[in-house]
Amino acid sequence: MSAHRAALDHVLTLVAESPFAEWLVLRGSMTMPAWVGDAARPPGDLDWMARPPALTPLDDLHPYPYLDRLAPVQQWPEAVHGAARNEIWEFEEFDTGGRPAHLPPEGLNWIPAAGLDSFDEELWDYEFTNLLSRNPRTLDGIQFDTESIDMRQDWDYADYEPGGENGRLRLELPWQSPTGEEGTVQVDLSFGEPMPDAPVCTAVPRAGGLPPLGLWTASAQLSLAWKLHWLAADQQTHGVSAMKDVYDAVLLAELDGMCLRPRLRRLALGADHSLLQSPSAPPHQQPSPRSPAPARQPGSLDPALAPRFAAPALPFTRLLEPSEIRRWRVSGTLPGVDDPASWLSRLAVAVTGLL
Template identity: 35%
Template structure:
């Protein structure tokens, strides 16, 4: 017999028995046995959360988070969503008025709701990146970040909603991809409706390709508005494209958001380029129509529509809309008559400039990290070395040879000359 959502055994068969988060209590032993994130909590009575795959938590065998809730009673659902928006207002205002305001830059669903209103996904979490970039997640300058936010939010929530700072839960995210981060869940309650949690994701060591802008946020619910450092729509789009093109598990929400952004804000070649190449080795391949083949979110689309059933267009329709909106950008990226080398050099300009500034005499010594990008990383390192030293002084073959002399990073390529030739073929 299939376990019910209230049966504790349903936690060990998550998704196999039901696509919803169980209501049953979850003890530490069961959590460890099922390898579940600490931030996955039982669903409150009266509401149903779909279990949604979460790439940020894929260090767990069951990398799920609670998706957008469904309610047995529509009026309760409306009141709950209004209360959650009020909690978001409260937490944002606490951050804006607190000691961490100048070190946290907002991005994500709250900004999408600010820019696009009802067309945006209902905001349910807060996404921040830490500035300056060199602040380490576990460093002394970051001690107390989450405790302070939780405590300030609890103090600020003196009205219809209440926040329990002592019950906060934190978890590391993106342990295998991107940049390090930590997630915090803050439980909240309100009279007459089920309680909930607000999720805060904070990432560290991520480059900020364009300066944050002090942005006025109107209230989402019945809480206060605030002014807080935030990214622009143009940078939001650049990051959405980066994640869609380079992530191992591109997400439906990123495709949906990218369409809204691209149809409203024409993408800038320079800003998109900066976001890609400053992200690491995965972003060094120049933009082009090949991007359109990477917009494969079919696997995750059912998870997205389970959370957002009002989205009636399929993934193919959204891919088509994004392709049309990206037309001018891709034309800028693939200029008629432009050779491969020139296209790569134009795309890699930010890395050329930073390498010239930090390692002008031995640029190859500063580029070992690009080996993580495979053939694209080798091609990029070759171009950067040649641009720093001078095209008139080095042929591409000579620049590649210089790259291969640097330590153990390029050992595979030194032992596989045919693979090196294919890397040079990219520059024809």
């Protein structure tokens, strides 16, 4: 097992054993071994989407206040009784004047609705630093330098993220092995990005014979839809796609039983967030009164109604046609992959039955 993989597994394990595991959804190369086994390429980084935590809304019409502690509604017995005499009282004997408050479970706090969806990059920097500070060393002796964690916000994702402007954070976690080898674990966090498919609980494999970790991840179907979307975005924006992404897309597309629901097909073809919610159609167009309606065969669709049922034109429809995929330009290499053209051909064949 390489030192880099051991460092990745260490951070993955820390997150899996923390409260973050309930509302971080893993995606990317770290999930590929769960879907395609040993054929997956070595993972390079950790890529998470943050989903809002499960919340129980407060009832604003409830007659009692929601407070973290009783003090704001408690009254001193001396004050209640007009300070006629000194009284011996304990904290638990404070009177609330008939206004019992709702306190959260021990160790928790009520959260105000304002700011729940806000993006606080400093908080995440602090939380990951704190997480590593408590366990900075792996069983193999790899040491993380928690004083040198680098944080960047809103790196360039070009047209990769359908769904609008989202908060993004990249953390670089430096490490050093006992032999002096140095490296970093890159952690990408995305906030507010829509998930067109529900996350699934996945047994994510670890190296070195360690048991897998149960984590929320993007489904294999959503992973493929994203891969196709990103590949087409690369071709449209830069005129070239990474071989590693082509490789991943082929392995996912060739999985037994792989299929994409309509929403995921629209995502792959470049639909924006509104089109991922429900299909849209162009406005109905009336035929011109100057030209007679063409004769139609029995059982055929009225031409006047055809525009109402036409699929919307999507940005990547042409780029993801099999004939176009075979002409894509590819950059980068992978061990054991000598002929990118054959992988593009495999992708073109697999996509034919999916989009």
